[in-house]
Amino acid sequence: MTGTLILVRHGESEWNLKNLFTGWRNPDLTEKGIGEAKATGERLKQAGLVPDVYFTSALRRAQHTLDLILEVLGITEVTITRSKQLNERDYGDLAGLNKDDARQKWGEEQVLIWRRSFDVPPPGGESLKDTAARTLPYFDREILPLLKAGKTVLIAAHGNSLRSIVMAIENLTPEQILKRELATGEPVVYKIDADGKLAGTVAV
Numbered sequence: 001m002t003g004t005l006i007l008v009r010h011g012e013s014e015w016n017l018k019n020l021f022t023g024w025r026n027p028d029l030t031e032k033g034i035g036e037a038k039a040t041g042e043r044l045k046q047a048g049l050v051p052d053v054y055f056t057s058a059l060r061r062a063q064h065t066l067d068l069i070l071e072v073l074g075i076t077e078v079t080i081t082r083s084k085q086l087n088e089r090d091y092g093d094l095a096g097l098n099k100d101d102a103r104q105k106w107g108e109e110q111v112l113i114w115r116r117s118f119d120v121p122p123p124g125g126e127s128l129k130d131t132a133a134r135t136l137p138y139f140d141r142e143i144l145p146l147l148k149a150g151k152t153v154l155i156a157a158h159g160n161s162l163r164s165i166v167m168a169i170e171n172l173t174p175e176q177i178l179k180r181e182l183a184t185g186e187p188v189v190y191k192i193d194a195d196g197k198l199a200g201t202v203a204v
Contacts (some may be wrong), residue, residue, distance in 0.1 A: 002145030002199050003192045005169070006049060006154045010065040011036035011185040019099050023091030023125065027061050036185025037065040041072025043187060047204045050104035051154035053146050054078060057086040057161065065185070066156035085138035092125025118174035128177070139165055147192040157200050162188075169198050189201035 011033030015022040029037065050073065056066045063082065070078065086126050089118075094102055094114065114122040121127040125160050148163050155162070167177040169190055182188065190203035 001012055001150040003150050004152040004202070005143075005147055005190045005192055006044065006051060006152070007165065007182075007188045007190075008037075008040055008065060008154065008156045009159050009162055010041075010061040010156060011068075013061040013174060013184075014074065014103055014192040016184065020099050021091040021099060021102065023046075023088055023095040023190065024059070028060050029064050033061070033184065034068060035063070037068035038072050040065075040185050040187050041069040043204050044069065047189075048203075049189065049190065049204065051075075052151045053153045054080045054156075055086060055143060056060070056082050056156045057088070057158060058078060058084040059084055059087055059158070060158045060160060062086070066154070068153070069156065076081050078168065081200040083138060083142075086136050086155065086157040086161050089126075089128060089160035089192050090126040091122055093123040094125065099159045104185070116178055118178060121193050124134050128160055128163065129174075131160050132167065135161045135164040136168055139168070144192075144196050150194075171198075 011029045013022060013033055014027040014030055015025065017030050021078065054066060056062045113120050117127065119127045119129040121130060124166070143153055162182055163177055163180060166180060166188065187204050189204050191199040191202060193199040
């Protein structure tokens with residue numbers, strides 16, 4: 001028996017479009033982001049992937065993405081679990097700043113370290129290591145047992161919280177996960193065996 005895990009990064013947000021650090025701030029999707037979420041729903045429908053269980057973060061852009069996917073799939077009256085443990089990485093003092101302005105204030109090299117190192121957080125914020133420290137225990141406790149039981153689970157969340165899960169599932173090093181980009185609205189689908197291990201991937 002294998003479970004199916006569908007990971008979807010939210011569609012383009014208003015702050016993605018404006019090139020702002022977002023983190024735990026709460027902008028909604030752009031028109032493009034709405035289209036990306038609906039397209040993901042169509043891709044899942046074409047692949048015959050029908051989720052049994054649904055998780056998302058406490059942030060609007062991920063919740064809206066999930067709602068749109070379910071709408072396309074024709075799935076209504078379901079229980080959706082929302083948790084801040086699946087929130088995007090907290091960018092602290094960088095949140096709300098234009099990325100170019102941040103480079104001018106702190107220097108390009110320092111901002112690059114904050115964005116692309118595994119364990120160096122920005123001031124007042126989280127590193128990817130910190131994000132994984134809250135996301136993975138939640139995943140192991142709430143989601144992995146469902147996958148081991150053969151369920152199909154859909155998680156609509158964020159680039160860095162999903163990276164944490166990808167890192168664990170694929171057994172990647174910190175250096176490898178930092179090079180892994182998750183595109184907005186792009187589904188990643190895994191088969192998970194009864195032991196909770198990766199059994200394969202599914203092209204969607």
